Amino acid sequence: MSRTHDDSSTRDTEAIFIPPGAFIMGTDIEPFYGSALEQSKHAKLDESPIHAVNLAPYYIDRFPVTNAEYERFIQSTDYPSPAHWHGARLRHEEADLPVVGVNWHDAAAYAQWAGKRLPTEAEWEKAARGVDGRIYPWGDDFELSNSANETHGVKESTNNSLIAQLLTDRLTPVGSRPRVSSPYGTHDMAGNVWEWTADWYRPYNENRHREREYGAKQKVLRGGSWLEVRDHTAEQYFRCANRLHAPQDYAAKNIGFRCAMNPTPEEIQRHAPQVSLELILKYIRQRRLKNLHIVRGRARKHSIQDFIIATLLIGGAGYGVALTEYILAGLTGGLIGFGFLFSANVNLWRQLKARHRLKQL
Numbered sequence: 001m002s003r004t005h006d007d008s009s010t011r012d013t014e015a016i017f018i019p020p021g022a023f024i025m026g027t028d029i030e031p032f033y034g035s036a037l038e039q040s041k042h043a044k045l046d047e048s049p050i051h052a053v054n055l056a057p058y059y060i061d062r063f064p065v066t067n068a069e070y071e072r073f074i075q076s077t078d079y080p081s082p083a084h085w086h087g088a089r090l091r092h093e094e095a096d097l098p099v100v101g102v103n104w105h106d107a108a109a110y111a112q113w114a115g116k117r118l119p120t121e122a123e124w125e126k127a128a129r130g131v132d133g134r135i136y137p138w139g140d141d142f143e144l145s146n147s148a149n150e151t152h153g154v155k156e157s158t159n160n161s162l163i164a165q166l167l168t169d170r171l172t173p174v175g176s177r178p179r180v181s182s183p184y185g186t187h188d189m190a191g192n193v194w195e196w197t198a199d200w201y202r203p204y205n206e207n208r209h210r211e212r213e214y215g216a217k218q219k220v221l222r223g224g225s226w227l228e229v230r231d232h233t234a235e236q237y238f239r240c241a242n243r244l245h246a247p248q249d250y251a252a253k254n255i256g257f258r259c260a261m262n263p264t265p266e267e268i269q270r271h272a273p274q275v276s277l278e279l280i281l282k283y284i285r286q287r288r289l290k291n292l293h294i295v296r297g298r299a300r301k302h303s304i305q306d307f308i309i310a311t312l313l314i315g316g317a318g319y320g321v322a323l324t325e326y327i328l329a330g331l332t333g334g335l336i337g338f339g340f341l342f343s344a345n346v347n348l349w350r351q352l353k354a355r356h357r358l359k360q361l
Helices: 067-077 103-111 120-131 162-166 226-231 265-268 277-323 324-360
Strands: 016-020 021-025 049-056 058-061 194-199 219-222 244-246
Touching: 016 120, 021 120, 021 277, 049 265, 049 277, 103 194, 120 194, 162 265, 226 324, 244 324, 277 324
Parallel strands: none
Antiparallel strands: 016 058, 021 049, 194 219, 219 244
């Protein structure tokens, strides 16, 4: 099998070489401020904390495994076909669609037959995200800006925007959305099928969140599929850092996979790290400091505002209760005031937590 790397004379369009080096993994989200930050919008606590991961070089498939590729595996090994195929043959028009209805064991069996393996969770995220911590494979915005939609000096209409390209509530042939490929050139990292990875669903280091499913129980899925379009949750689930998990024997019509493999020792020696771990760690620290200052500033502002409103409402409620004709209005205002007082205390707590985290950094 030929391999793809940046100085090779023979290029395999099915494989992308991911150089060694560190990248930003996860999302900066804390239980005490949740998704208050723009980059943590839609994030879940199992994605925290944002952290640096240093990876050796590897290859990853440019596209998810297709029906045609999986059919060759079935014909070569007599492996059972997906249940919805109704036999080992598929229709010609479905050849370039991602194979679905395969569980983790099926994906691992195909990878072994192909001389490859399933990517780790970190390898999948780096291939989708690059090294800059972007939210989606194509950037930080779910929708392309007008300037990004401009072709040959002519701005495209809304119907030709990124959303129109991505939001199809059905499987589509692999590689049919080249404009939204990842920084490394991998396609379909969002919007077609969820993809199995090699890893168990476990917490990241320093993750304070507790999840019942953590442990060697379920495997991690990455990507986001056409089904999220139908459910109107694409903006949330298409994020590079988003994690899903399922038992190894689970199969569904929106789950597929892609493969990875290791370079030769000679190839490894030829490539220096793309980005150093020290540089990524320094950047993450600066980013977390900035985020915590933002959270502390917002919490202070809201705490003061809520305390002032609470004081006025509770004070007015006391006056209203003293007057028989205004007793109901007074009680209502008092209850609302205590709600603002509670909010003021929550934001005070957020300030203290942010200050504590800043001291830790």
